[in-house]
Amino acid sequence: MNVIWSFQWKQAKKVIILGVAFLLFTLVLYAQGGPLSPGTLPTAATRSPGAIYEVPTDKKVVALTFDISWGEKIPGPVLDVLEKKQLKKATFFLSGPWTSTHPEIAKRIKSMGYEIGSHGYKHDNFSRYDNNWIDDQVRKAEEAIYDVTGVKTKLIRTPNGDFNKRVLEKLHSMGYTTIQWGTDSLDWTNPGVDVIVNRVLSKAHPGDIILMHASDSCKQTVEALPQIIDGLREKGYEFVTVTELIAGTNAKSKTE
Template sequence: MSYEAVYNVKTRKKCIALTFDVGWGKKVLTPVLDTLSSHHVYKATFFLSSTWVKERPKLALKVKAKGYEIGSHGHLHENYTEHTNKWISREVKKAESIIKKVTGVKCRLIRTPNGDMDQRVIRLLGRLGYRTIHWKVDSFDWTNPGVENIIRKSSTNVKPGDVILFHASDSARQTAKALPAILRRLRRQGFRFVTISELLSMRVK
């Protein structure tokens, strides 16, 4: 069986997936969730670090309660390509256990810390039962380049089936402010928001 990372999905439907990585802090997530709700966006995928889930169980449950899809962002925020298969397996299983214990969700989607991966890592994650999710459109919100820059990077040259990367950790201080304009622009372009799992189910063979 061949395993590959998902950057985008070939689909005939004008759908895209908004994804949010969450690794630390408690200030940014709630404004992001509130913004999505106020703009009637009920489909998005949140990749949660299990160290964060353990530290902020109420916030993790808030993501679950709002009905958003939950994926794993691993346990320690370290590059998988720099570690052995044994270390990676241990990390992934630890994250899976913690996230399931807190949220009740058994993750089958994973975004590696820093998006760091290679074929060895992708194959191993596949054997562990995970789909590795990368991104096609990077908002660069974690660099705090200014709200207008985040809006431009997230809503220009977006194609059907694309996966868009955002962050809802405290390092991404401008994400919630940029989101309203991004959501409006993408909707004006005719896009519908779906979860990663829904996007994968729309893949054209």
């Protein structure tokens, strides 16, 4: 009889232990906001923010983008090409200091109707610094661009395209969408005009974001740009801004 009682007590203890464990688990779960129900499962809106490289679409649309962080010799001729080719949709990512020191060019970009995003302030990798530094840099760039153009930036391309998950979350909390690229023209390496043109025309695809530059270090952009515009048009592509590209479809993003 004692053997039977001992066995029953051991079984009862297991039940009690499991019950206590389940109760503790439930309390912790509710302390963190309650259990997930079908209505609270993670969605695209609640996942960690990501950087946008392209959008999934069958439409032959691309966003031509230009980064500018320094110089005054290349930006004007780039705008001249766009004007001559009657390309009315493009997105420029401007650094804060460049905008402050070259207000007339920045104002011309705005007056031509092009979209303006932020390229930060100091041209350094965001992931190297804490969130307070990022906050300061983004705010300074935002104020500089607004003071000159009247544009309150909502898009940002981080210097050197550098970010990590923490940076993306910080920028998202500040109301920014981080924009990368699907096709890098490599114009910043000055590999030769033909190389730049062939690279873009061979890699561009529907929903693509194309990276180019209008800083003085990119000496072959002005010559390559007309051929790129003509070549993409011959392939049936239409040019849109980054915002229009995103608005037209669900953007693909990455968190790393």
